[in-house]
Amino acid sequence: MALARAKRRVDLRLIxxxxxxxxxxxxxxxxxxxxxxxxxxxxxxGFTFQxxxxxxxxxxxxxxxxxxxxxxxxxxxxxxxxxxxxxxxxVGGLPKxxxxxxxTFSGVASNFAGVPLAFAFIATIGPAGLITLWLKNEMGINLxxxxxxxxxxxxxxxTYLFFQIPLMILIITPALDGLRREWREAAAILGATxxxxxxxxxxxxLFPSLLGTMALLFANAFGAVATAIALTGPSxxxxxxxxxxxxxxxxxxxxxxxxxxxxGMIVITGFANALYIWLRARSERWLK
Amino acid sequence: MIKIWSWGVVIFGxxxxxxxxxxxxxxxxxxxxxxxxxxxxxxxxxDPNFQATFGYSVIMALATIAFGVLLVVPTAYWVRLKxxxxxxxxxxxxxxxxxxxxxxxxxxxIRLYNTSSFLPMTGSVMGTNLLLMFGYATxxxxxxxxxxxxxxxxxxxxxxxxxxQILGAGWVTIIGRVILPNVLASVLSGAFLTFAIVIGEFTxxxxxxxxxxxxxxxxxxxxxxxxxxxxxxxxFGLTWACMGLIGLVTLLSKHTQAAKR
Numbered sequence: 001m002a003l004a005r006a007k008r009r010v011d012l013r014l015i016x017x018x019x020x021x022x023x024x025x026x027x028x029x030x031x032x033x034x035x036x037x038x039x040x041x042x043x044x045x046g047f048t049f050q051x052x053x054x055x056x057x058x059x060x061x062x063x064x065x066x067x068x069x070x071x072x073x074x075x076x077x078x079x080x081x082x083x084x085x086x087x088x089x090x091v092g093g094l095p096k097x098x099x100x101x102x103x104t105f106s107g108v109a110s111n112f113a114g115v116p117l118a119f120a121f122i123a124t125i126g127p128a129g130l131i132t133l134w135l136k137n138e139m140g141i142n143l144x145x146x147x148x149x150x151x152x153x154x155x156x157x158x159t160y161l162f163f164q165i166p167l168m169i170l171i172i173t174p175a176l177d178g179l180r181r182e183w184r185e186a187a188a189i190l191g192a193t194x195x196x197x198x199x200x201x202x203x204x205x206l207f208p209s210l211l212g213t214m215a216l217l218f219a220n221a222f223g224a225v226a227t228a229i230a231l232t233g234p235s236x237x238x239x240x241x242x243x244x245x246x247x248x249x250x251x252x253x254x255x256x257x258x259x260x261x262x263x264g265m266i267v268i269t270g271f272a273n274a275l276y277i278w279l280r281a282r283s284e285r286w287l288k
Numbered sequence: 289m290i291k292i293w294s295w296g297v298v299i300f301g302x303x304x305x306x307x308x309x310x311x312x313x314x315x316x317x318x319x320x321x322x323x324x325x326x327x328x329x330x331x332x333x334x335d336p337n338f339q340a341t342f343g344y345s346v347i348m349a350l351a352t353i354a355f356g357v358l359l360v361v362p363t364a365y366w367v368r369l370k371x372x373x374x375x376x377x378x379x380x381x382x383x384x385x386x387x388x389x390x391x392x393x394x395x396x397x398i399r400l401y402n403t404s405s406f407l408p409m410t411g412s413v414m415g416t417n418l419l420l421m422f423g424y425a426t427x428x429x430x431x432x433x434x435x436x437x438x439x440x441x442x443x444x445x446x447x448x449x450x451x452x453q454i455l456g457a458g459w460v461t462i463i464g465r466v467i468l469p470n471v472l473a474s475v476l477s478g479a480f481l482t483f484a485i486v487i488g489e490f491t492x493x494x495x496x497x498x499x500x501x502x503x504x505x506x507x508x509x510x511x512x513x514x515x516x517x518x519x520x521x522x523x524f525g526l527t528w529a530c531m532g533l534i535g536l537v538t539l540l541s542k543h544t545q546a547a548k549r
Binding site for chain 1: 290291293294295297298300301304305307308309310311312314315316359360362363366367370371374378381382384385386387388389390391392393394395396397398399400407422423425426429481484485488489490491494495502505506509510513516517519520523524527528530531535
């Protein structure tokens with residue numbers, strides 16, 4: 001009797017979650033599961049690993065590899081430059097007036113992605129862009145002759161940096177603020193130089209945050225579709241563009257291979273995000 | 289020494305951010321040879337396709353915001369009040385759209401809700417619009433939930449609920465007239481961010497084949513020279529306006545809180 005009543009009370013509380021559960025079930029979990037299950041199915045509906053094995057073609061392998069390279073490079077450079085800028089406004093002794101505008105701008109720029117961002121870079125450093133023409137006409141430097149092409153891997157990395165650096169600044173600034181004054185003073189009392197303090201105290205404490213944020217930036221770049229398509233069209237062979245073409249017109253010639261391609265993307269971004277969450281939990285031991 | 293380095297890094301970064309913005313602004317003004325003019329903007333603004341797709345995306349954004357608020361406010365409230373133990377789980381689920389790429393989610397939609405499925409949403413125009421709206425709500429879920437949940441943390445949910453109940457209020461009244469006004473600043477922050485995300489979204493709209501602003505920009509970019517730069521300036525202005533409004537709302541809410549104390 002008492003048990004039955006307890007059970008009923010639990011059920012009533014969960015009813016409040018029903019709309020939410022229904023929504024995420026239908027429009028987040030189920031569609032994703034459909035892809036995941038489809039990756040392990042034959043066209044007839046049986047279980048198979050063949051789709052995963054079939055991913056190992058030169059075309060698909062290179063798509064993933066180029067994607068990983070672009071995401072990694074833009075995450076690494078974004079991490080370094082973003083950290084430098086965040087360090088400059090927190091511990092670098094810049095006036096407080098420089099801080100708020102930079103953080104506000106970062107909030108805007110990290111959300112300014114997609115198609116318009118590609119346009120901005122085409123207008124600036126594309127074949128007829130502002131910088132390209134200026135260098136050509138005023139300085140006599142023809143960027144094309146040096147092998148520069150915006151519609152390529154380096155061009156994509158440069159463009160991605162426009163939202164990667166601000167994201168890094170937004171995430172790492174609170175971590176830099178969390179470095180306690182006492183730690184630096186304690187190090188100084190023990191005779192440490194500024195360099196020693198950073199090498200042996202500051203950076204080791206920040207290291208999980210830095211690495212974690214880099215994983216997040218990696219996932220962020222890996223899933224970016226719109227910027228890449230607006231910049232290069234369907235020509236560049238990277239994983240999200242290949243998947244886009246597959247969804248539109250089954251370019252791989254096998255729907256189930258398409259699911260496997262999508263599953264690969266989930267696995268990679270999932271792994272990067274898991275790394276981020278784990279490292280963030282570690283960094284919170286010190287930075288609270 | 290450190291200071292010089294700091295200035296160097298910040299100035300280098302500022303240049304990296306400023307140049308593309310200057311580039312797109314300059315390009316958008318150069319449609320007429322030799323002189324700066326607003327021609328590209330007039331061409332874009334007069335384009336019926338611009339008006340149609342922009343209008344479509346604005347309506348989509350508003351619908352997404354309305355749906356998101358209706359879904360997230362009661363859920364976050366209920367979790368805080370009744371089942372705090374479920375909070376980490378619900379939060380985890382709301383963060384999933386950041387982990388699963390949007391292109392994968394919409395891929396699932398297309399296959400799961402096609403014309404021969406149990407819920408043939410892509411079979412009709414209205415159904416596809418609805419599906420796209422749910423997709424946008426999914427994309428904005430992490431931001432909406434976090435924003436509203438943070439807002440709920442600053443108020444005493446249990447006491448407010450009990451006070452309202454003693455006065456005879458039902459659940460709809462409590463959520464609509466007690467909780468919602470108290471977290472309005474957070475709701476608006478989430479709403480503006482949702483607006484910024486939805487207005488230029490490309491992947492979902494393109495794959496569901498809906499005439500939204502994002503795919504329009506992409507098609508124009510593939511065919512024209514100066515108009516895309518004008519669109520980029522407009523889009524940047526919109527993003528800036530949304531972020532500015534979030535800042536304003538946060539500032540105003542801090543002000544009213546301080547006045548109450």
